[in-house]
Amino acid sequence: MPSWLPAIAYPPARDDGYWAPITSTIDWCEENYYATPYSAEIVNTLTNLLFVYLAFRGMHNCYTQGHDRIFFLTFIGYLIVGSGSFAFHTTLKYPMQLVDELSMIYTTCLMFWATFEHNRAAPLPLILGLFTASLAIFITLYYHYLQDPTFHQNAYAILTAAVVFRSMYVMEVNIRPYYRRKHDTHVKKQGSPVMSEREKEEEARKDKRDQDIVGKMWIIIGVGLSVFLGGFGIWNLDNAYCSTLRRWRHDVGLPWGILLEGHGWWHLMTGLGAYFYIVWGIWLRHCLNGRQDDYELVWPSFASIPSVVRRKGAPATNGANGSARKMK
Template structure:
């Protein structure tokens, strides 16, 4: 929502804006709350990365956590500037991240090991090139939702084949944060005109960032548990300071 105030970054060139008054707190940050709300997402991804490295999980999980960090940082740049080039730094990593999830979810049962990563890499590179030339609007959102939907059947399969109560709770938290975050995003998009007249803006898009940061963390932790089960690493869900869940494993000495 642009109110015409001059800014360090110049006129808005992005194809989408959220229901937050531009440059209300700083001439260097277009959407203040939508920018800083990505900080917890970076921290959660960093915690996940440290755990993956410390316990020597497969590199795919380190790459996944790093992709979460890149996405959150790209989102910070986009909401801080509202420039088209920074919009790409937000949207392109969103697609890359979903391609990584597809690889992690489906690769254990894929018989031709090189075909899937090769196809997904070429698809991601092709999308980045096309996205740098074409301005996607609703098409990007439809494309992203389709990628998300392709992951759901496999996530459900993992859920029903997991007997551990704590791991199932991670999957439920994943669904809950996705649902609540989605409501926040929709309310910010659909009721912006009404919200703008309120004394205090609830900052629905900023809450979307926070819930999606938690959503990614819960998804990653659940998938790490499932993969550790496949590798027979005796995984169990433990809690840091009794709050934040993570997966602890015991690899056989041969590994």
């Protein structure tokens, strides 16, 4: 290690930790049991505490601000993802690996159903629910049969991409004034009454409001995706250059070598990116329900955590799926 950098040498890795032997199908780049015999991968374990913190923050926000119940359930799933990953990296046991990886699939399936069923006429929500549940069961059984992490990663990526791109489309078509007005003009009946000056002013106010909302939504999307994909990139570098990174960690010693734990960065960055997406989904749902004047995004700076809160004086809700207009 560099002589000018105060550090301690890495203890040797061990294979006789408390949870030995390893039964998971994946063993990450962090060396096993070097810090404590009670945690196989200490950095990969502790970085999951961010999930726990953000999950409870999100659930509290949903409970106090009257967000739809599906998002409270999503944050419960988010908590299970973090807790499962904590248990997996602590033990490196196959059952804990399944809790970690499959909870990612199930939580994304919740968002998948919430995104595609909103404001759909019966029986479509039920059909979508059955389809989503069947898809989750299929992924579970087939993954357990294959025991190939690549299948899980691809399934998760496809589900996530479907949810994100569908949400982007819904946001643009239903909220951006240009596309919303274009659709409304297309379906407008002949002989509709001419708007008064006051109605025109109110329409202009709503257009400006919605234009600002879409702009802020794209910012939160951009930040969330950048952080999420950045974590994915670091994780891949961790996999590709593991031997080099391990050598560098030993060269710089502890605690500095912790900064070279790529999978730990994946936890921090994807956890934060996923939280940004859920917050965006909450705000988008309120806007689709016609409640732009009742809710706002509170995000003081890029260094802070965003949240959606009810404006002062706005009517409370019980988390049910109220709606002001049909989603396109």
